Amino acid sequence: MFKVNEDYLKLPGSYLFSTIGKKVAAFQEANPDKGIIRLGIGDVTQPLAPSIIKALHSAVEEMAHEETFHGYAPDLGYEFLRSAMAKNDYQNRGCDIEADEIFISDGAKCDSGNIQEIFSRDCKIAVCDPVYPVYVDTNVMAGRTGVYDAVTETWSDVIYMPCTKETDFAPELPKETPDIIYLCFPNNPTGSTITKAQLQAWVDYANKNGAVIIYDAAYEAYISEEDVPHSIYECDGARTCAIELRSFSKNAGFTGVRLGATVIPKEVKCGEVMLHSLWARRHGTKYNGAPYIVQKAGEAVYSEAGKAELKEQIAYYMRNAKVIYEGLKGAGYNVSGGVNAPYIWLEIPKGMTSWEFFDCLLERANVVGTPGSGFGPSGEGYFRLTAFGSYETTVEAIERIRKM
Ligand code: PLP
Structure with missing residues (x-):
């Protein structure tokens, strides 16, 4: 059986x-x-913005003709989209991220749930509390969280970092050292943010303790204040300790269209092993690429219009x-x-x-x-x-x- x-x-x-x-x-x-x-x-x-609708129509038309038809997308995403992201989301903000460090996907939910696969089952995760439920639940599915206590509603092997009004809805550095730290700013559900100096403290902490930060930037487009970082790569040293998740759902209304990306700098390593290589292997094995028409729509997000x-x-x-x-x-x-x-x-x-x-x-x-x-x-x-x-x-x- x-x-x-x-x-x-x-x-x-x-x-x-x-x-x-x-x-x-x-x-x-x-x-x-x-x-x-x-x-x-x-x-x-x-509804989707006019430039995105235009790009979708035009890509659909391409699919109707033998000369412009597209089959399987490249595993890691089309170069035109990865370059547009590298330039607009990172290089124009002074972040050192190359197009080949960006993996296109069908959204941040899958990526935030799947990324834990490339880590050992022994790794200890730290999460903000409250938190987007996917981070903890997918680690439960992977057997990484220990025993559930129904009274406290917590898992024995998870480090919880309370984010309440007492902490100004920001996590404090944990007493116990985690291996994987999930951070999400601007935050779902609290809507809070942290300053660049606060995020820098997390990057320094992760580098010092050999931890990796999984930084969910799904709400980056909503930042209106000056001192709030749009990407973790604005911090010094993030290239050696941070993975960033991006979504097109909330900045461009793609919740039903589906597009996202995971950024893994080649310097995030465990000994000699690049996390970039593991994620590339995983993507190549388990994923057949976001659709061409959707990636063209994603490219339109970065057009001036x-x-x-x-x-x-x-x-x-x-x-x-x-x-x-x-x-x-x-x-x-x-x-x-x-x-x-x-x-x-x-x-x-x-x-x-x-x-x-x-x-x-x-x-x-x-x-x-x-x-x-x-x-x-x-x-x-x-x-x-x-x-x-x-x-x-x-x-x-x-x-x-x-x-x-
Ligand atoms: N990450 C956070 C923090 C979210 O709140 C959401 C959706 O609500 C996602 C990721 C999922 O994004 P996507 O639609 O790209 O899968």
Whole structure:
């Protein structure tokens, strides 16, 4: 008889957003007349920008002709996209990253989940708490996290770095030394950021302790303040200790189109072994490349017209963030985030759990948000709202919450 991977059985409950989806569906079925506003899942709502649509159409047309048809994409991505990224995301910002250090993929979720495969099962991970759930869950699946304690909602072999209002929603250097450190700034779910000096301290710590940082920069495009780094490679020494994840989902609305990238400088090594070579091997073996038409659409993100259109799109979402932030603050809530990120992190009234607040908001305001505890134990007491709705529904949602 076959056996299953028992590490999967250790995963508690279902995935956060499936639970929310089920609760919302049940509420809608019981209350078909209620107009629910969804500010929960971090999915975009604006259509793709004109330059991207144009690039998609033109690439589709190429696929219709023998001379311009494209089959399998190169494992690591088309040169035109890797060069555009190297230039615009890195070299123009003074970061020393070459096109051949960028691996194109179909998004940061897969990459952030798969990257752990190239590390030993013995490696100890450190994560921010609260955190994007994929980092921990994929390490659970790989058998790297020890035993789950249902009371504290923590794993025995994971180093948790609480990010609460006491730490200004930033992680502190852990007492126990990790091998792999997951950082994500601007942060999902708290919407917080760290300064370049703070990030430099992490890079120095990782280099000193022989750790690797997996830096998720999925929300980089939302940074509005000067001192906030757009890439970890802005820090000295990051080329020897950092992997960076990039996504086209939130900067260009590609959640349904699917495109991302992982950057691994050739200097990140374990002894003589380059992580770059391991990831290249993994990519070549398990992945057949993001579609040509999607990579052409990705290239359009870096065109002058594309950049201008996307700047406007981000400004649209950030106007929503301001509506949420100021509306809730005006209603007496403690709120953070929403300045360099499309997420607003709200402290819920004392005496309620974040799931109770979720139910209350759904029932009384018909607004869906995300309970903070779904992102880790230190998320208890908080609630995430996203700026990805339309302006009108966002204004309406905040009005409803204020009246609650
Ligand atoms: N990383 C973080 C921190 C995210 O919040 C998300 C999506 O919400 C992703 C990665 C996934 O990005 P993608 O759509 O590129 O898979």
